[in-house]
Structure formats: structure tokens, C-alpha cells
Amino acid sequence: MPADLVITGCTALVPGAGGDGGIDFVEDAAVVVRDGVIQAVTSAQDVADLPSAERIDARGQLAMPGFINCHTHSPMVALRGIAEDMAAEEWFNDWIWPMESNLTDPVVELGASLACAEMIRGGVTSFADHYFAMDRVAAAVVASGLRANLGSAFFSSQGAEGRARSVEFALRLRGAAGGRITTSLAPHAPYTVDDADLAATAELAHEHGLPVHIHAAENRAQTDSSLERYGVSPMQVLARAGLLDVNLLIAHGTGIRDEDLAVLQNGSGRIAVATAPRGNLKFGWGTTPIRALRSIGIPVGLATDGAASNNTLDVWESMTLTALVQKSFEADPTWMTARQALDHATRQSARAIGLEGVVGALAAGHRADLILVDLTGPHTRPPHDIAATRVHSARSSDVLTTIVDGRVLMRDRRLLTLDVPAIADELAGQLPELVKRRVGRSVQDYRAEG
Amino acid sequence: MPADLVITGCTALVPGAGGDGGIDFVEDAAVVVRDGVIQAVTSAQDVADLPSAERIDARGQLAMPGFINCHTHSPMVALRGIAEDMAAEEWFNDWIWPMESNLTDPVVELGASLACAEMIRGGVTSFADHYFAMDRVAAAVVASGLRANLGSAFFSSQGAEGRARSVEFALRLRGAAGGRITTSLAPHAPYTVDDADLAATAELAHEHGLPVHIHAAENRAQTDSSLERYGVSPMQVLARAGLLDVNLLIAHGTGIRDEDLAVLQNGSGRIAVATAPRGNLKFGWGTTPIRALRSIGIPVGLATDGAASNNTLDVWESMTLTALVQKSFEADPTWMTARQALDHATRQSARAIGLEGVVGALAAGHRADLILVDLTGPHTRPPHDIAATRVHSARSSDVLTTIVDGRVLMRDRRLLTLDVPAIADELAGQLPELVKRRVGRSVQDYRAEG
Numbered sequence: 001m002p003a004d005l006v007i008t009g010c011t012a013l014v015p016g017a018g019g020d021g022g023i024d025f026v027e028d029a030a031v032v033v034r035d036g037v038i039q040a041v042t043s044a045q046d047v048a049d050l051p052s053a054e055r056i057d058a059r060g061q062l063a064m065p066g067f068i069n070c071h072t073h074s075p076m077v078a079l080r081g082i083a084e085d086m087a088a089e090e091w092f093n094d095w096i097w098p099m100e101s102n103l104t105d106p107v108v109e110l111g112a113s114l115a116c117a118e119m120i121r122g123g124v125t126s127f128a129d130h131y132f133a134m135d136r137v138a139a140a141v142v143a144s145g146l147r148a149n150l151g152s153a154f155f156s157s158q159g160a161e162g163r164a165r166s167v168e169f170a171l172r173l174r175g176a177a178g179g180r181i182t183t184s185l186a187p188h189a190p191y192t193v194d195d196a197d198l199a200a201t202a203e204l205a206h207e208h209g210l211p212v213h214i215h216a217a218e219n220r221a222q223t224d225s226s227l228e229r230y231g232v233s234p235m236q237v238l239a240r241a242g243l244l245d246v247n248l249l250i251a252h253g254t255g256i257r258d259e260d261l262a263v264l265q266n267g268s269g270r271i272a273v274a275t276a277p278r279g280n281l282k283f284g285w286g287t288t289p290i291r292a293l294r295s296i297g298i299p300v301g302l303a304t305d306g307a308a309s310n311n312t313l314d315v316w317e318s319m320t321l322t323a324l325v326q327k328s329f330e331a332d333p334t335w336m337t338a339r340q341a342l343d344h345a346t347r348q349s350a351r352a353i354g355l356e357g358v359v360g361a362l363a364a365g366h367r368a369d370l371i372l373v374d375l376t377g378p379h380t381r382p383p384h385d386i387a388a389t390r391v392h393s394a395r396s397s398d399v400l401t402t403i404v405d406g407r408v409l410m411r412d413r414r415l416l417t418l419d420v421p422a423i424a425d426e427l428a429g430q431l432p433e434l435v436k437r438r439v440g441r442s443v444q445d446y447r448a449e450g
Numbered sequence: 451m452p453a454d455l456v457i458t459g460c461t462a463l464v465p466g467a468g469g470d471g472g473i474d475f476v477e478d479a480a481v482v483v484r485d486g487v488i489q490a491v492t493s494a495q496d497v498a499d500l501p502s503a504e505r506i507d508a509r510g511q512l513a514m515p516g517f518i519n520c521h522t523h524s525p526m527v528a529l530r531g532i533a534e535d536m537a538a539e540e541w542f543n544d545w546i547w548p549m550e551s552n553l554t555d556p557v558v559e560l561g562a563s564l565a566c567a568e569m570i571r572g573g574v575t576s577f578a579d580h581y582f583a584m585d586r587v588a589a590a591v592v593a594s595g596l597r598a599n600l601g602s603a604f605f606s607s608q609g610a611e612g613r614a615r616s617v618e619f620a621l622r623l624r625g626a627a628g629g630r631i632t633t634s635l636a637p638h639a640p641y642t643v644d645d646a647d648l649a650a651t652a653e654l655a656h657e658h659g660l661p662v663h664i665h666a667a668e669n670r671a672q673t674d675s676s677l678e679r680y681g682v683s684p685m686q687v688l689a690r691a692g693l694l695d696v697n698l699l700i701a702h703g704t705g706i707r708d709e710d711l712a713v714l715q716n717g718s719g720r721i722a723v724a725t726a727p728r729g730n731l732k733f734g735w736g737t738t739p740i741r742a743l744r745s746i747g748i749p750v751g752l753a754t755d756g757a758a759s760n761n762t763l764d765v766w767e768s769m770t771l772t773a774l775v776q777k778s779f780e781a782d783p784t785w786m787t788a789r790q791a792l793d794h795a796t797r798q799s800a801r802a803i804g805l806e807g808v809v810g811a812l813a814a815g816h817r818a819d820l821i822l823v824d825l826t827g828p829h830t831r832p833p834h835d836i837a838a839t840r841v842h843s844a845r846s847s848d849v850l851t852t853i854v855d856g857r858v859l860m861r862d863r864r865l866l867t868l869d870v871p872a873i874a875d876e877l878a879g880q881l882p883e884l885v886k887r888r889v890g891r892s893v894q895d896y897r898a899e900g
Contacts, residue, residue, distance in 0.1 A: 080843060081835040085787040117828040281774040282842075284781040311842035312829055324731040324771075331734040337535040378567040379762055381874045382881060385531040392732075392761035393530060397847030424831045431832060 002051035004406055005033040008044040009059035010372065011386065013342070015361050023342055025386050031063055033368040036405035041362050054408075061400060062373040062390070065360050066125025067315035068349035069304055071213070071251040071274035073131045074140070074313070075103070075111035076306030077118065078427060078434060083308065088219070088283050092446035094437070096308055100132070101441040102434050109136035110427040115313055116144035117418045120409045122314045123399035125369035128249065128274070128303075128353045130186045130213050132443075134169055142177045145409045145417045147369060149353045151186025151213045155444050156194045163187075163197060163204075170210050180405060182354065184249065189215040190237045191222060192444055202242035211247035211270075211354050214238075217255035219285040224255075235260035245269045249352055251303065252276065254286050256293070265296050272352035274303040277321040279310045287325050290344075291335060301352030302345055316396035319345045323391050338391040372401040452501035454856055455483040458494040459509035460822065461836065463792070465811050473792055475836050481513055483818040486855035491812050504858075511850060512823040512840070515810050516575025517765035518799035519754055521663070521701040521724035523581045524590070524763070525553070525561035526756030527568065528877060528884060533758065538669070538733050542896035544887070546758055550582070551891040552884050559586035560877040565763055566594035567868045570859045572764045573849035575819035578699065578724070578753075578803045580636045580663050582893075584619055592627045595859045595867045597819060599803045601636025601663045605894050606644045613637075613647060613654075620660050630855060632804065634699065639665040640687045641672060642894055652692035661697035661720075661804050664688075667705035669735040674705075685710035695719045699802055701753070702726065704736050706743070715746050722802035724753040727771040729760045737775050740794075741785060751802030752795055766846035769795045773841050788837040818856040824848045 012029035016022025030047040032040040040046075076096075083095035108131070119127060126147040129137050134152045141148045152169040154162025170183035187193040187201050193214075205212050217223050217234040226234050235256060238244050244267025253273040256264075264271060275288035290300045302318040304310045319341050326336035350360025359369045373394065375383065380393050402410040409417050462479035466472025480497040482490045490496075526546075533545035558581070569577060576597040579587050584602045591598045602619040604612025620633035637643040637651050643664075655662050667673050667684040676684050685706060688694050694717025703723040706714075714721060725738035740750045752768040754760045769791050776786035800810025809819045823844065825833065830843050852860040859867050 078832065079834070080832065081838040084835055084838040084842075085784050087783050114828050114831060121828060278774065281778040282783060284777050284783050307843075311838065314829065321774075324728065327734050328731040333537050333732060333734050334535055376871070376874075378564050378571060378870045378874070379764065381564060381870075382528065382530065382878060384529070384881075384885075385534055388531040388534045388761065392534075393757075395845065395847065397845065420828045420831075421826070424826075424828070428832060431834075435834075 002053055003032050003034050003039065004052065005054045005056070005368070006047050006050055006052040007031040007056045007058050007063060007372070008047060009057055010061050010063040011375065012041055012362055013062060013064035014041055015347070015363055023339055023387070029063065031362060031370065033406040036368055038362060038364055038366050038368050040364050056372070056401065058372050060374070060376045062375055063362060063370055064373065065346045065362055066369040066371045066402060066404065067123050067345060068301060068353060068360065069119060069124050069127035069313060069315050070249065070301030070349050070352045071276060071303035071305060072127055072129055072313060073306035074115035074127065074129050074137060075108040075131055076308040077115045077313070078107055078111035078431070079308035080311060082435060089446055091309065093442070097442040097444050097446070098437040099435055100443045101438070102436060103132060104430070105133050105136050107427070107430045107434055108133040109139055110423055110430065112137045112140035113143065113418060113423045114420070114427060115307070116140050116146050117415055117420050117423065118313050119146065120144065120402045120415060120418070121399070121413070122316060122396035123371040123373070123402055124313070124315050125371070125402060125404045126353060126355065126359055128213060130251070138173055138176060138181060141181055143417065145404050145407055147180040147359065147404055149182045149184055149213070151184035153186045153188050155188050155192045156197045157192070157444060163200065167204055167208070171208060178405070184211045184213040186213050189218070190226070190234045195237065195241060198237070198241035198243060202246055205246040211249065212243055213249045213251070214243070215251045216253065218252040219283070220255040222255050223257060233257060233260055235263045239263050239267065244271060247354060248272070249274060252280070253288050254280055256289055258292060261292055261296050264298060270354070272299045272301060274301045274352055275322060276303040276305040276310060277318060277325045278312070279305045281321070281325065282309065287329050290322070290326055291330055299348040299351040300344055301349035314396045315345070320391060338385070338387040341391045342387060368406040369404050371399050371403070374398045374400050452503055453482050453484050453489065454502065455504045455506070455818070456497050456500055456502040457481040457506045457508050457513060457822070458497060459507055460511050460513040461825065462491055462812055463512060463514035464491055465797070465813055473789055473837070479513065481812060481820065483856040486818055488812060488814055488816050488818050490814055506822070506851065508822050510824070510826045512825055513812060513820055514823065515796045515812055516819045516821045516852060516854065517573050517795060518751060518803060518810065519569060519574050519577035519763060519765050520699065520751030520799050520802045521726060521753035521755060522565070522577055522579055522763060523756035524565035524577065524579050524587060525558040525581055526758040527565045527763070528557055528561035528881070529758035530761060532885060539896055541759065543892070547892040547894050547896070548887040549885055550893045551888070552886060553582060554880070555583050555586050557877070557880045557884055558583040559589055560873055560880065562587040562590035563593065563868060563873045564870070564877060565757070566590050566596050567865055567870050567873065568763050569596065570594065570852045570865060570868070571849065571863070572766060572846035573821040573823070573852055574763070574765050575821070575852060575854045576803060576805065576809055578663060580701070588623055588626060588631060591631055593867065595854050595857055597630040597809065597854055599632045599634055599663070601634040603636045603638050605638050605642045606647045607642070607894060613650065617654055617658070621658060628855070634661045634663040636663050639668070640676070640684045645687065645691060648687070648691035648693060652696055655696040661699065662693055663699045663701070664693070665701045666703065668702040669733070670705040672705050673707060683707060683710055685713045689713050689717065694721060697804060699724060702730070703738050704730055706739055708742060711742055711746050714748060720804070722749045722751060724751045724802055725772060726753040726755040726760060727768060727775045728762070729755045731771070731775065732759065737779050740772070740776055741780055749798040749801040750794055751799035764846045765795070770841060788835070788841040791841045792837060819854050821849050821853065822851040824850050
């Protein structure tokens, strides 16, 4: 039986032989895809005579796992650039949360669709989304061809309804889009969801075998405030609620202290953290303590957060910034090497969204989520060190081709599943209503002190 | 007489009416170019019937001044990625300076040519270069069509010869390439050029009306060491040598202290600083104190440093990182707004390389150094705030067309003056000799303690 897709002549980024998170590069490689799965990563010579429905000649290109955006709010691209150069309190209370009270299903779907287009062009093949009206986000996932983990966000201020909707959504959408959609429960944060709701969420996660995706310790001020008010840190709040004993994805974690490491270690769940370095810099928040988390074996995936704070959904940029910012914050240029950054972008990000062994590696048996990247631009020559070139010189615009489940979503930078001008025009018509700020209307209230 | 070039239908980034560094955006604008000079920035309607040798329909594009790379070592792209994830001492002493002893004229010209290709593709129209074998860099400038300020670098360890060569080069090349080349004297740094040589340089600058381009206070350790050893900071060393009384471009200045501000204020020269935020992060060095320098009216231009430390020559990225890193270092999200960052990228960078009023603004009488940038990508929609979109969402790969002195060097991302595959292939043949590290051969010695 012929293969569905054969890619030849590329350099391939593959897992290192040691299995310890190292990576290797194989020259003149070939990738064979059948039924949406990578059947083999072999030599171009090996597949010269292999019949295939589709072949891509990828000489001068790098084949690598697609990027995984481990924490975003995709519909928020509708608010990209609307509230700039301000502190988080003002950003939330005066701009974003009032405007989010104007959200409609069409705006959510258009925003998510534009986000999917941006992510496909940036080489993202999976994303973890945490927002409202998630059926509309799921529709964008279906149409775009991307893979996603989706969670319907809730606050305790919504009463029992928000949590119930989160569970209903997670159970109904689990496994949708031919398995490309997985789901999570999505309480907003310890400062907007009370202890009883957090504990109930942990029980529901156990009962239904669902992971949980939550914001926590987004910045150090939240941690300090939690300690002052309640005598416990956000990590201790999560522990007390039982959330460290389920499969938990913590967004940001910038306020995780050294004292919290033992708390995290005591959890029996599969715990991971998503880091979004751009927004951290922009709010002046410090950054995720990746080195400390590594010391206790907690994977850290790369993320962009929403475009209203982060301005881009460019996970390649998150990788580059993680490498730079980690060196700067630890004042250690030998830390967060290019190869470590690539490990965060691939294996650790796959673990963070619960898909280790499924995506995040060019290896037989993994889903065929991969990208082809141009190696020939002047900005990436000469190729003294291909890992450093990828992390520090190349960028998302070098991605030529994006493939999910063996399906080509972008070929030579041409999007094949989404019509950007049509989406952008339709969204533009919705913006005047979206950006109105009405007295007394807001989805929530943010207190700087958490 | 017909115009040489008319660009129509673009959004134009122009100086604000206040003349205080503000910027404005004009919709449906037109730019008229004659004899390499911007003759008018007007409305598209105004030029509908104007005869012109060449017209560019730039609807859906932003016209803005080209970027200015205020401090680089262009030939060092030949060493891009060769020495990664290490401290500056090891980087200089064990890798870069030994390899630079292998430099040949062909390597310098090929490296500079590849650098010019990268910069044109990134929307850079001018660069300030500080290196060796500068006649070969000048040849690359001539061939590429870029504008440049060139300085022949010297150490006191070279004896009188290095300084003499720097003066001879600066006088001979001043005004070359039809005026596109300006020149500077280029002592390497206070820790590699002794006080007598620095003072002699200041005298030569006065005598010949030449500016000086020098590394100083690259990091805080250099400042602390200078204070400990000599009782004076690098800024005080420059002052004592008379270099603050000439037109001086200081590269990095990351180690400038609050106490140095009065020293800088006492200088009678036109002093500017070039900031290269990427390399600062990568070496864990802190960053240029832009807010303090602004308080005393010292302009700060954007730079990339050489690609061996910075990995890219992408000044757009330097603008983005400057905005992000300044907010983070000052822990103030309201500082370094998108419009401030654009002012650093344009007016302040032009001042830094001594070309204020010549380049850095789309305004009548300025040289026609400009770029056209795509506004239609999904990652830059919707356009709630065009300044924020440019600084935080767009990137150098959105540059479609690059123009210097009215000559189109790249059109719709196609380079018109340089053949990248040929340059890269020829450089590849030179690399085995370049990267040899031979015992006892090095151009200089770096002491961490300055």
C-alpha cells in the first residue's frame, strides 16, 4: 500500500539516542507518513522507490516537530493592540474584562480562526486554549485542521453554572475532530475561583479522568498577596484543593517560590507549567523559574498567552525569548542552551499538554505533526551550529510548510484551510461593538494584590 | 521633469507635528523621490497625474524610514553560531579573538556582503560598522547599495600603526559611494586602548572633524573593575581623554551608572549610545539605562552588535526587545511605549550615527531611505493600534521593499543587488581555515574585569 506522504532530502530534528531530552540532527533524511502517523524517519535513499500519494522535496529545509502553544486564549486576537503600555490592573479592569462582556459567538469564532491562521503560519501544530464560548473555538479548530486541548474557563462569580459548563464541554468535546481535540477543566485562577470550587474541580477531574488547566502565581505580587491574606501561597492553595494530585497545567507560575518546590514535589499528579516570556517582560513581571522547576523534574512548555497581552501567538518567539530571558534572569550565559530550548519546544511542551508520545517528536508512531523550515536565508548562514541557528537566528517566518495529522495546512507559506482576508474583513465589522466599554459591565474584577 | 520614484496608497509613518520625537501615521499617502531625496510626502490623490520613471502601488503597506543599525561588526556573520552559551571571557579569549587572527580580506568582504543581504531583507538601510579590513566592508557597501558609517578598529597593542590606519581610512573613505559612506575613528574600548591613545584620538577627531565610535562600559563588571583599578569609571576615562568633547558614539553603555550622568552632561560633544539588547540578555549583562540617558537628553540608537554574539542583524528585533526589556528592567509597563520605541528606531538612531536631518524621517529634504512593510498578515490583524502592531506584532520578515537613496535594493522580498547563494557558497569554502584556533594566535586578550 502506498504511503500518504513522503518528505525527502531534509535535515531532521529527532530525539537523541539517550532518551534524556537530548536532540540529534540527521542529514538527508526522509519522513514517511501513513494514516496521519509517522511510520518512519529514515534516509532519503531508503524511500527512493516507495510509492506515495504525495511527495515533498524538502532539500534545504529542516523537518522538526510542530510547535505547541501550551497556553493561549486564541479569540483574544480580536483585542490585539487595544490596551498597550499599562499595568495588569488597568489592562484587566478598564479594558479587557469590560470588553469581554461584549463577546459574541461570531467574534469568538472569527478571532480563533484568525489565531489559527497566525499559528499555522508560525509553525504551531497544537495549542491549549482556555476561554469562553469554546464551542466556537472548537469550530475553528475543526476548520483549520490544527490540534488543540480546549477548556471552558469559569469564575466562582458565575455560580455553579460556569463549572458545570466546563465539565459538560470537556466531556462532550473530548476526542472530537477525529481525535485532534482533547479537553481540560478550566478554572480561571486561585484568585477568581474559591477553595470549594477548586476542590470540586479536583474531584471532577478524578471522576472523569480529565486534566485541569489553570492560571496560578502569574506574578510575584499574587503570591505575596496570597501569603499575606491567607497565609498560603497559590501553590499551597492548589495543593489543599487536591489539584496537585490530578493532571495539572499551570499557566505562568512566575510567582512560584523556592519554598513552593517541595509542595509541587508532594503532588501525585502529572504537573506541568506553561511559560509565556513575552507577556512577562511586557508587564514587568519577572519570569517562570524554569531552572528550579527542572531541578524537581517538572516540564515547562512554551506558550504565548493571548494576543491582547502578548501581541503575537508566535511560539518560535517564545522559544527564543525563553533562551534569552532565562540567561538574563539567572545571570548565567551557560544556562538554557539552544538544545535545552528546543527540548522545551518539543518534548516538554508535548508533556505539558498531556500528549507525550503522541506529538512533539519526529519518531515512528507519533502523529505526523511537523513543520518544514527554510535553511537557506542569509540570516541563517553559515550553519556552524544548527541548534543555535534555529533558536537564535531563524524565526517563525522561515516556516514554509505546516502539517498536522499528516495533512498539509500550509505549503510554501500558502495557507490551505483558512481564508485570512475573508476572516479579517468579517471580524473588522464586529469590532465597533466589541470595543465599547460600558459602565458596570465586566466579566470579572482583578485585584493587583490577587 | 518626471519624478524618479512615486510610491502611492501606503500608510506613512511621519514625524509628529510637535517636533518633539512624536510620530504620526498618514493614511493613503504618497512619497515622491527625485535625485535620491524625498521631495514630498503627500496624498495619493495629489500625485495621481505626476509623471515618474517608476511607481510602486503600496496599498496595504506601511512606508517608514529604514532601520539604522547603530553598532555592528558585519563581517562577523562568518562566525555566527560558532561560540554559543558561554560567558564573554571564554567567548572572546578561546573562540572569537583566536579565530579573528585568521581573517582574510575575502572572508571580510564575503561576511560583510552576507550581512548586507540580511540587513536589506530586514529593512535596514544604514549601519555603523566597527571592524578590521574595512576597505573590504566598504566594497560590500558599494555593491549592496546600503548606507554606512565605517570605522577601522584599533587596539593599543597594535602600536601606532592601528591608530594611523584608522585615521587614514576615515579620511580616504569619507564621502565615498556617492556620499553613502561616512566614517569614524574607531578605538576598540577603554580597556584595550590606553589613555594616551584615547587622548590622541580625541585630538585627531577635532583636527579632522571626524566622529569617534567606541565600545565603553559594555557591562557593569567593566565599570566596577575600572573603578577598582583606576578609581575612575569608563565614562570618566572617556572624559579625561577629551572624547566626550567630540562627536562620540558609545556602543552598549550597559555599565553606565547614575553617577556617570553628570560626567556625560559635562561633555561638549554630540554624544550618543547604541543599545544591542539581544546580546546583553544572552551574556546576562543587564541593559543600557535608556531612561536615565533620556533624562539628560542623550539619544539612544538601536543596534545588533556582531552576529557572532547577537546571532542576527535584525534591528526590528532590537526595537521589539528594547521595548520589552526596558519595561522589564524598570519594572514599569508604562515606560518605553511603542511610539517611544519607534522614535529610538528612527530619529534617535539617525542622531546616533550623525545623520539627523539626513535619514530617519519620511520628510521632504531627507535622503530617500525607506521601507515598505506588509500590513495584511494574520499576525498583524486587527489594526487597533498601528504603533503597537509595528513594535510588538510585526517583524522584519514583513518588510517587502527596501530603498536607499531612492534606489530599490529589495522589491517584494527579492534582493536586487546581491546574490546570496553565490556569496554563501564562496564563504563556505573559506570557513575551515577561519575557524582554526592556533596556540598563541589571537588579536587581543579580554579580561572579564576590564
